[in-house]
Amino acid sequence: MVAVFPTARLRTSPFHEATIAEGMTSATIYNRMIMPTTYGDPEAEYWRLIEGVSQWDVGVERQVQLKGPDAGRLAQILTLRDLSNCKPGQGKYAPLCNHRATVINDPILLKHADDLYWFSIADSDIWLWANAVIAERGLNVEVSEPDVSPMALQGPKAEAVVASVMGDWVRDLKYFWFRDAEVEGIPVTVQRSGWSKQGGFEIYLRDGRHGTRLWNIFKEAGRPHGIGPGAPTSAERTESGLLSVGGDTDADTNPFEVRLEKYVNLDVPDDTLGIAALRQIAREGPRRHQLGLILEGDVPAPLGFTHEDILLRGAKAGVMTNCVWSLRMKANIGYALISLEAQAGDAVVIMRPSGMTAGTLVELPFL
């Protein structure tokens, strides 16, 4: 554990005061901002996500806004999805690659209008990167970071809570679709989304002055459903097979290696970033893939800051990129980024700081 002291180089979200009031006990730094990771009882928070409804400050998911005549063209240049049929109000999970096909982020794209898009980003500086691209290409579009900060409601009871605040129309939102709305005068965008597989919504606050008030409105509405604070949950996301770019990937990871092939359309225009390199990789085939790992042992032994080597038949075949105790599987589980030689069912050995540990490769997701 590392204690971080305040500096203006890092930022807080509009929900920071609310999360302090809720008793946040640890956090991480994400897009140079504070993101709560637990409120002191990780096990209760886990079950609340699986069985009830959990309220998350995910304001660190910054919006990279594209606005102007070339916004649609730029959106397509940056993503490997085919956006030609994307409609206003529609969102898409849209991994981004750099020119040499390394996965650098996996945002949710929100198309507001033909000339207005948001990328709701993971942890890397897409604002800086996209601004370099538009300037080099002379595109007529402004790339900015608007005052927009998501809060998530996740879990099987999230829909009931969000419907009680916003109205029953939210029940008809398809996955990743969204709509602008107001809550007691506070402007928000409501999307069916969230970094779990337990269902739920993200409420994008569009005026940072009202973070505490918005938090408390949903907290009150959730009380009959047993709502409580939580955060993106390492165990649940691992069980569910969700990707953490930068954690599960390295500086050379292409999308085919980490189960993103269905989000890569090789027929996107030739000026799409990374597409030439991706077509070549698709022809030659990737050399690694991502599998699940179930480790022996019945004591929680999470990964630290470092990928751990995996041996297959005595030789290094890849790395374990995350590891966490699963309360439902009652085992340490993780991801392997590993040579194609290694297949689900294979027995492997992980070189852990505590010693060699046996494990078995499995297909993802676990649950």
Add this chain to the structure above:
Amino acid sequence: MVAVFPTARLRTSPFHEATIAEGMTSATIYNRMIMPTTYGDPEAEYWRLIEGVSQWDVGVERQVQLKGPDAGRLAQILTLRDLSNCKPGQGKYAPLCNHRATVINDPILLKHADDLYWFSIADSDIWLWANAVIAERGLNVEVSEPDVSPMALQGPKAEAVVASVMGDWVRDLKYFWFRDAEVEGIPVTVQRSGWSKQGGFEIYLRDGRHGTRLWNIFKEAGRPHGIGPGAPTSAERTESGLLSVGGDTDADTNPFEVRLEKYVNLDVPDDTLGIAALRQIAREGPRRHQLGLILEGDVPAPLGFTHEDILLRGAKAGVMTNCVWSLRMKANIGYALISLEAQAGDAVVIMRPSGMTAGTLVELPFL
């Protein structure tokens, strides 16, 4: 204070084990890596830097390496310094701007050879950004992050310690100049540099397997000089007028606003990033500048995560971007990023979370 738990999305430096052994008690996240900020006795660490020698893990200063036929051309494209007379073995403080003249980083440039440069960077993703530029421009240069991690020796006795390990030749190194060398077989690059004004060196470890050993070699050599662990020190850097990009700057800060004009050469080639916007700003004149602030009160009251508004004659004129207790000045001091209307000598009011606080603007540096 925020507690951060391990994840492979964040990294440690090769000196991490050594800093744990030294008793590191808090850290920050910088370039998605752990950087120690104190070892439990900030006051002793401060005086050790001012009067003795302090040993720092600054492995978070990642190297962005440019290698290949167009390395020199790319280095000039990225920086506002004139590099035409830069020699192998020479380093330069080299702020980077994006296309619209916002300061995005302020690295030290190291010219190793005509086809090999490093930028030793502050906290933003220059690797991602520079790779976008070279791909868009079709430059023949590879931009990578080599296995290089700086450790700093800072303070008036640093030279004696470094000379005792490396030899007396280090005494002849001019500021920011460097030389490759070995320490007991460990490859290093030794540069007169460091993020303080107390003098010293950075030892760039060029093989991450030897972090603990390198740390301990310098620790042993420093023992007769009273060496101890430390870190970049908010109070000292503020007293000395050093800039923290991202902390003291915002998304619109140009170099003329933060005392970097002497590192901007308006005659660099037209394809230098940001130069067109900088020439326009130079013609029109900047609208803000950076001054020091001395606050009333005799209780330490550091800034949190948020810039604080500054009032001049009752109206908002700028923001206080950092604030820290100075042990030598016995006052809270900070920086103002403020309208040109405000000048050194002016009395201002800072809107602090604890209430309105009187302050006086002064020229930087303080000491």
